[in-house]
Amino acid sequence: MVKTQLLVVGGGPAGLCGAIEASRRGVETLIVDEGVELGGQLVKQTHKFFGHEGFYASVRGFEIAKRLKDQLNEHVKIMLQTTVTGIYEDVVVLYDRQNDVPLEVQADYILLATGASERFIQFENNHLPGVYGAGAVQTLMNQFMVLPGRRFLMVGSGNIGLIVSYQLLQAGAEVAAIVEIADRIGGYDVHLRKIKRFGIPVLLRHTIKKALGQEKVSGAIVVQVDENFQPIEGTEKEFAVDAICIATGLVPSVELAAMANVKIEYVPELGGFVPYRDQNMRTNVENIFIAGDLAGIEEATTAMIEGRIAGLTIAQSITKANLSREIESLQRELIEFRSGPFSEKVRRGLAKFFPQRVVEYSREPQVDSGPVGKLRPIIECYENIPCNPCQTSCPTGAIVVGGNINSLPKIDYEKCTGCGICVSKCPGLAIFMVQENVEPGFDLVIVPYEMLPVPEEGERVIALDRDGKQVCEAQVIRIVRFPHKTNLVHLKVPAGYATRVRNFRVKKQENVFVCKCEEVTLEDIEKAIDLGFTDYEELRRYLRIGMGMCGGRTCRSLVLSILSRKLGKSPEELLKGHFRPPVMPTKFESILRGESNED
Amino acid sequence: MSRIFEHPILMRRSARTVRFYFEGKELEAVEGETVAAALIANGIDVFGETERGKPRGFFCAIGKCSSCLMIVDGEPNVRVCITPVKEGMKVQRQFGRSGVPW
Ligand SMILES: Cc1cc2nc3c(=O)[nH]c(=O)nc-3n(C[C@H](O)[C@H](O)[C@H](O)COP(=O)(O)OP(=O)(O)OC[C@H]3O[C@@H](n4cnc5c(N)ncnc54)[C@H](O)[C@@H]3O)c2cc1C
Ligand code: SF4
Ligand code: SF4
Ligand code: FES
16 A cells, blocks of 8 residues: 555646646655656647746647656656556555556545547548547657558647647648538637648538548548538548548546546536536545646646646645645636637636636737838737747847737837747747848748758748748748757748748659669668768668669769769769779670680 | 658657567567557557457557557457557457457
8 A cells, every 4th residue: 555645647737737836845746647658648749839938838748748757856756657547435546557466545635637538539430440539640650750641631620630730741741631520720820820831721611421441541531511510412522541530629537536526517618527626626525636638628738737726735735834825826827828719618618617707818910011121020820829939039029919928919120130039939830031122033031940851051942822832933041940940941032922932842852863773862862961971982882873784874973963062072072982894784694704715 | 650760850769679579470669669659660550350340450549448459468458559569579469359369
C-alpha cells in the first residue's frame, strides 16, 4: 500500500499544473499516467500555442511539456505506464504494466485529469485499418515519427482537424480534402488559412459515407448533406486515400470520476457526460478534484489554469495556508480567456454548474494597411481569439491587442521598425511582411514557413495566394532561420503581387535526372551533398553516379557544377577523381581474348 | 507505412534499433517506440481480426479504444499502442477475443 497526500491521475497539462502548484507548497504528490512519457496531448503538438506568454503562448506543445516537467520538485513521485483502474471508497487501484502488478494507493486528495478520448463516428466500413483518430495519427507521426498513410482524408474542421492536416503536410503526407458536416468551419480562421494556402480543399456540408477497401482503406466516399445533416443522394464523390482521419471531437474520460461517486451530468456543450465541479475544480466529493478536458473539452491553456486552481485549492486544504489571492487571480484569468466568441459554448455549458461572467473585448479590426513602400507587417487575424504573442513580442510596442486577450490586434505603423519578430512569433502564422517596389518592377513579400524542403537563396519558386492557387513565379532572396523553426522566407515577386502572394511551393525536382544510366536525380545529389558527401569521388561511391555504361561522360560535368554551386568552390578544385580505363564499356570476354592473343 | 526521416520541426530522438518478431518474421524497430508504431513503420496495419472476422488495426493510439489488441510474448489482449517494443519481443495477430492467433 502506497500512501500519498495527493494523487494526480493523468500527467497532461492539467495534471502537471496541479502537481506543480501543490508540490510547490510541500504537498507530497504522486502522478500516475498510463502513457510512456509525461505531457498528455502536449507531447504530440508540434505547433506553437495560442494564449499569452504566462501560459507559454508561441511555444510549441512538446516544448511546453518539457517546461512543465522541469517545474516538478522533490515532493513529486511519478509512475508511468501505470493505469488507474479503479477508485474505491478507501483505496485506489493501479496497474503497473511494466512490472505486470497491481498496486494500491491511499490518497488524502485526488486530482482527476484523465483528459478525453476520441469520438468515433458511424459510416460504412469504419472498422477498417486505415480509419484512424486524429490524435492517433498525431501520436504516431509527431511522437514516434511514423506516418500511418501517404494520402489522408480529414473528417472534421475543428482546430484538431485543421492542425493535424497542417502537421500531416509537415510530415510529408498529402491531405486530399477536409470534410465538415456543418455549414461553417469549426476551428480558428488562422488555422484554416494555414492549410488553405497549400491548396487543400475544405468541403462544407459534407461527410464521409463509406470507407473503401477489403483489408484496409484504399479510398473514401464523401457525400453532401442537407439542412438536417442527411446525405443527399447522387452527390457522392470518391477520394483515393489510404487513410481516413477522424477529428469529430473528443469525449471526456469520466469513468474514474463516476466510480468515485462524482455526480456526472450530461452537458453537450462541454463534450457530453462531464463530472460536476465548482469554480475551484472541486467535485461534489469533498476530496476529489478534476481539471482539463475531463472537466469539459476545451484547450491546453484552460487545462493548465484549471490544474493550477485545483492544485492550489488542494494545497490550501492540506497546509491551511491562505492561497485565495492566487486562486482568485487564476479565476479572473479563466474568465478573460473564456470571454471570446469561441468559448460561448463552453460558457453555456459551465453555466449549468455556476454563473458565468464575461469581460468586454474590442471587435474593432485594423483598417489601414500601412504606408505603401515601407517594409511593414500585414496582420491577417480577423477573429476574436484568446491570443496575443504579436503584442508581447513586438520590441517597439507597435502592435496592441489591448487589455483583453480576445481583442483584435492593431498595429501602429509609425512605431514599427520592420524587424519581423512578430511574423516569426505569431502562432497562427497570420502575419506577413510586404514592401512595394523593393526594386524597380518588384515587390517583397516575407512569409512564415515551416515546411520542407526549405528552398535556397536565389531559387525560383512558385508563388501561391491565400487559396493555394498559383499566381506567379517568385525568387527567394533571403531566408531568416529562427531556433524555434519558423523560417522567414523573403520572396521577390512582380510588382503588384505583394497583396496576393502568401505562400510558395518549391518546384519539384524529382524527375530532373543527372545520371540516366544509374537513375540519379538532381534531388538525390543535392540531398547527398547536404548529408556531407562533398567531393566527386565520395558522391560517385555513394550514388554510383558516373559508374554507369557511359562512363560518366554525361553526368560528370553536371555533378561538378551542382557541387560547385552548393559548396561555392570552382569545378577545378573539385575534380580529384581518377579516370580509369576503359573509356567505353568493353566485354570481359573481349578483354580476355585480347590477353590470350598476347601469349 | 513509413518513417519520417526529415521533419521541419522535430528531430529523431533515437537512432538505436531493436529487433522483434511479427508472426515469426524478424523486423526492426526504433528503441522507445510502441509496438504499434513499429508495426506501422514496417508496413503492417492489420493487427488482427474481430470475432466476426473483420480486419482490425489501431484507432486511438493512447490506450483507450482496445482496437489494437495483439498477442505479445504469448499473452493475448495486449494494447500494443501503449506497449513499448523490446528486443526479441514476439508479436502475433489476434483473432477475436479468444486470443487464438491466425
Ligand atoms: C490536435 C490537437 C491540437 C490542439 N491544439 C491546441 C492549441 O493550439 N492550444 C491549446 O490551448 N490547446 C490545444 N489542444 C488541446 C489540448 O491539448 C488539450 O485540451 C489538453 O491537452 C487537455 O489537457 P488534459 O491534461 O486535460 O488532458 P491530456 O493532455 O489528454 O492528458 C490526460 C492524461 O491522462 C492520462 N490518463 C488518462 N486516463 C488514465 C488512467 N486511467 N490512468 C492513468 N493515466 C490516465 C493519459 O495518458 C494522459 O497523459 C489541442 C489538442 C489536440 C488533440
Ligand atoms: S515588424 Fe517588428 S516592430 Fe514591426 S510590428 Fe512586427 S515586431 Fe513590431
Ligand atoms: S496575429 Fe496576434 S492574435 Fe492573431 S494569431 Fe497572431 S499572435 Fe495571435
Ligand atoms: S489503438 Fe486504441 S487502445 Fe490501442
